[in-house]
Amino acid sequence: MADVTIDWDRCIHSGMCTTIAGNVFGMGPDARLVVLHPTVTGADLDSVHDAAACCPVDAIAIAVDVVAADG
Amino acid sequence: MRTRRVVVAGGGLAAVRVTEFLRRRGFDGAVVVLGDEPHLPYDRPPLSKDVLTGKSRPQDVTFKDGQAFADLDVELRTGCAVLGLDPVRGVVETVAGRVPYDDLVVCTGARPRPVPWQTPPEGVLVLRTVDDAVAIRAELERRPTVVVAGAGFVGAEVASSARALGLDVTVVEVQPTPLARAVGPLVAAAFVSMHRANGTDLRCGVAVAEVLGRERVEAVRLTDGSVLPCDLLVAGLGVVPNVEWLAGSGLRVDDGVVCDGQLCAGPSNVHAAGDVARWTDPRTGRSARGQQWMVAVEQARHVANRLTGGAPAPFTTGRYFWTHQYGHHFQFAGDAGAREVRVLCGALEADEFVVGYGDGGRLVGVLAKNRSAAFVRAKTAMDRGVAWDDVHATVLG
Numbered sequence: 003m004a005d006v007t008i009d010w011d012r013c014i015h016s017g018m019c020t021t022i023a024g025n026v027f028g029m030g031p032d033a034r035l036v037v038l039h040p041t042v043t044g045a046d047l048d049s050v051h052d053a054a055a056c057c058p059v060d061a062i063a064i065a066v067d068v069v070a071a072d073g
Numbered sequence: 074m075r076t077r078r079v080v081v082a083g084g085g086l087a088a089v090r091v092t093e094f095l096r097r098r099g100f101d102g103a104v105v106v107l108g109d110e111p112h113l114p115y116d117r118p119p120l121s122k123d124v125l126t127g128k129s130r131p132q133d134v135t136f137k138d139g140q141a142f143a144d145l146d147v148e149l150r151t152g153c154a155v156l157g158l159d160p161v162r163g164v165v166e167t168v169a170g171r172v173p174y175d176d177l178v179v180c181t182g183a184r185p186r187p188v189p190w191q192t193p194p195e196g197v198l199v200l201r202t203v204d205d206a207v208a209i210r211a212e213l214e215r216r217p218t219v220v221v222a223g224a225g226f227v228g229a230e231v232a233s234s235a236r237a238l239g240l241d242v243t244v245v246e247v248q249p250t251p252l253a254r255a256v257g258p259l260v261a262a263a264f265v266s267m268h269r270a271n272g273t274d275l276r277c278g279v280a281v282a283e284v285l286g287r288e289r290v291e292a293v294r295l296t297d298g299s300v301l302p303c304d305l306l307v308a309g310l311g312v313v314p315n316v317e318w319l320a321g322s323g324l325r326v327d328d329g330v331v332c333d334g335q336l337c338a339g340p341s342n343v344h345a346a347g348d349v350a351r352w353t354d355p356r357t358g359r360s361a362r363g364q365q366w367m368v369a370v371e372q373a374r375h376v377a378n379r380l381t382g383g384a385p386a387p388f389t390t391g392r393y394f395w396t397h398q399y400g401h402h403f404q405f406a407g408d409a410g411a412r413e414v415r416v417l418c419g420a421l422e423a424d425e426f427v428v429g430y431g432d433g434g435r436l437v438g439v440l441a442k443n444r445s446a447a448f449v450r451a452k453t454a455m456d457r458g459v460a461w462d463d464v465h466a467t468v469l470g
Contacts, residue, residue: 015446017406056367
């Protein structure tokens with residue numbers, strides 16, 4: 003399990019995260035990029051890691067929940 | 074005991090991402106990176122922007138520190154230029170000896186096209202590496218009058234950074250407009266007016282014919298005969314792929330390492346990614362080198378998928394790029410060689426716009442200036458195959 007956040011000061015809205023991890027990143031009601039599901043598990047975690055590697059400005063932070071991971 | 078060893082030739086973006094994607098996919102063999110530069114791997118896009126303006130220091134652009142490579146169990150060898158390849162024995166020859174591999178990923182990138190002029194020893198520079206950026210930054214601190222040869226992405230961003238420092242800048246572009254191939258001729262006009270609105274003297278349809286000055290550049294003479302006095306000439310004339318080390322290897326080389334649609338470079342255990350890779354895009358049927366940050370990352374991902382047993386789908390790219398010029402943020406995705414071009418919102422001369430490129434009844438390309446949310450909407454619609462006639466409503470509604 004991990005918590006996903008976007009650094010909005012860095013984000014340039016490339017939209018790569020929505021392409022790669024559409025379950026987690028998407029467009030909000032005001033038609034802006036949002037983290038749809040900040041707490042991520044399973045296969046979504048793999049796609050979030052790929053999205054972070056494809057982010058041109060390194061704006062995606064993934065904080066792995068160590069307690070949950072160990073438990 | 075380890076069963077497989079992946080060697081990555083090159084130490085840039087594609088090389089680093091290959092190692093990260095491999096580990097992320099559970100590859101537990103040995104991973105060795107052979108970088109030719111003495112530095113830790115670093116990100117190039119900030120070099121022409123924040124490093125030149127002094128906003129970032131050279132050490133700020135490294136991807137991560139040496140410990141992070143160790144934590145990933147990746148053996149990073151810096152200052153280890155590759156010299157040759159024997160694909161039959163599975164050995165890479167380097168300045169520090171022979172390195173055997175089970176799988177090789179060629180990520181040796183590209184270098185600036187050599188300048189076609191006789192040049193004095195000082196004041197004529199190119200921009201590719203962090204050392205190049207440090208050298209140009211040092212020159213800019215002396216408050217020179219600047220000439221930039223080439224109005225492509227690198228040239229335009231160098232000009233933009235020099236203008237941000239308040240310097241006199243002239244850009245010389247041999248084509249009638251800058252970036253015509255990247256964004257199409259109609260939209261390229263927007264870049265012409267932007268250069269000029271920001272005080273850059275943009276000369277199109279001419280080239281630098283001669284560099285004047287004995288010890289240091291003093292002026293350039295253009296093909297139309299005009300002479301521009303300057304203290305610094307930065308050449309942004311494109312790049313050539315680093316393929317010389319593959320001579321005699323049997324790998325096919327033709328302005329890059331020739332790959333199949335899977336980015337396989339001939340032998341089944343040799344792949345390529347990044348600026349050095351030439352592949353045929355199944356969507357366009359055109360053979361090309363990527364030369365964009367995102368394409369390098371997408372290719373690294375594809376190769377890592379291949380090496381970890383992923384499904385053998387052909388490599389495809391969204392052909393995304395961004396550029397930052399004169400405080401304006403541009404983003405593009407798709408194909409600019411389309412038949413129709415439509416301004417979806419804003420205006421080409423304004424500070425904001427979204428342009429759609431249409432072909433075959435579909436939206437096939439999007440360019441946005443300072444309209445990030447609309448860009449993502451349009452790109453998402455494009456990926457879903459939105460019809461050209463519905464573009465306005467979908468993108469703006």
